[in-house]
Amino acid sequence: MNKKIIFLLLIGLLVVDIAYGQCAMCKKVAGDASTAGENDTSIGEQLNSGILYLMAIPYVVLFILFRKKIFGFLKELKSAGR
Numbered sequence: 001m002n003k004k005i006i007f008l009l010l011i012g013l014l015v016v017d018i019a020y021g022q023c024a025m026c027k028k029v030a031g032d033a034s035t036a037g038e039n040d041t042s043i044g045e046q047l048n049s050g051i052l053y054l055m056a057i058p059y060v061v062l063f064i065l066f067r068k069k070i071f072g073f074l075k076e077l078k079s080a081g082r
Helices: 002-020 024-036 042-065 067-080
Strands: none
Touching: 042 067
């Protein structure tokens, strides 16, 4: 078991460097927006909005797929509290 954990940690450490360089376009846009001046914040705001949008989509999809189970669990939890 310990060998598996050590192996996964080593693989994780190797992948961090690769994953860090995957978003070159976002880094360039954010860098350009920060050096453009204080009045030109729309690009940075749009980038942040896009990131939030991409973050929210998987949660919405999972909620749609598992809504019956979620509501069933909440009903069961509510009836157990009585």
